[in-house]
Amino acid sequence: MEQSTQRNLVSSSDVNGTTVYGSDGANIGTIDHLMIDKVSGKVAYAVMGFGGFLGLGEDHFPVPWGKLRYDTEKGGFVTDITESQVTGAPDRRDDWYADPDWERRTHEHYGVPFYWM
Amino acid sequence: MEQSTQRNLVSSSDVNGTTVYGSDGANIGTIDHLMIDKVSGKVAYAVMGFGGFLGLGEDHFPVPWGKLRYDTEKGGFVTDITESQVTGAPDRRDDWYADPDWERRTHEHYGVPFYWM
Numbered sequence: 749m750e751q752s753t754q755r756n757l758v759s760s761s762d763v764n765g766t767t768v769y770g771s772d773g774a775n776i777g778t779i780d781h782l783m784i785d786k787v788s789g790k791v792a793y794a795v796m797g798f799g800g801f802l803g804l805g806e807d808h809f810p811v812p813w814g815k816l817r818y819d820t821e822k823g824g825f826v827t828d829i830t831e832s833q834v835t836g837a838p839d840r841r842d843d844w845y846a847d848p849d850w851e852r853r854t855h856e857h858y859g860v861p862f863y864w865m
Numbered sequence: 866m867e868q869s870t871q872r873n874l875v876s877s878s879d880v881n882g883t884t885v886y887g888s889d890g891a892n893i894g895t896i897d898h899l900m901i902d903k904v905s906g907k908v909a910y911a912v913m914g915f916g917g918f919l920g921l922g923e924d925h926f927p928v929p930w931g932k933l934r935y936d937t938e939k940g941g942f943v944t945d946i947t948e949s950q951v952t953g954a955p956d957r958r959d960d961w962y963a964d965p966d967w968e969r970r971t972h973e974h975y976g977v978p979f980y981w982m
Contacts, residue, residue, distance in 0.1 A: 756904050757909055759901075760899040781876045785873065786880070789930045790906055790907055791906035813906045820904070846874070
């Protein structure tokens with residue numbers, strides 16, 4: 749596949765609801781919304797709903813963008829996160845997205861590079 | 866300012882409506898929505914409404930993300946685009962966001978690096 753055909757643009761209004769698949773191909777949840785760094789123009793987090801999959805109930809969990817990969821054939825994101833990774837993630841304040849310490853610890857927890865470097 | 870405090874996260878649900886200022890500081894329009902490259906997680910375009918400013922009426926115009934800079938003090942984006950740049954931009958199809966040739970020509974027109982490189 750040519751590089752140019754691998755681009756896959758979606759509106760910030762439409763990305764909500766995109767399916768997320770686990771590494772075994774099962775539908776494990778959906779994107780509730782993305783958190784975007786306005787300064788760099790990079791997506792920082794996918795805030796995911798698991799809808800009862802992974803035993804995680806209806807809550808929403810911010811997952812670093814680096815844990816997701818878009819699969820153009822599936823038309824959705826793929827991730828290898830596990831239930832214990834999500835439940836074991838650092839506790840967050842309501843304004844977790846403005847808490848640099850939480851951001852650092854969360855990226856370390858998931859083992860992904862900092863999006864702000 | 867520390868690098869960590871320059872991060873400024875916004876939800877994909879809330880970015881719509883953010884003000885865009887011209888290089889002279891005037892309010893010239895708003896973000897209608899962003900177009901995000903799902904593969905790279907980078908914002909590719911700001912689709913802007915000019916609301917009559919710049920003589921551009923109520924239509925929406927996709928502007929390459931590289932033309933905008935987020936100003937944390939203003940709480941909005943700043944751009945140096947001009948009316949003639951916007952009106953002189955390459956004609957677009959309804960599915961311009963899936964037209965690699967239009968994307969290339971538009972980035973060249975605005976003189977900004979390709980987001981997909």
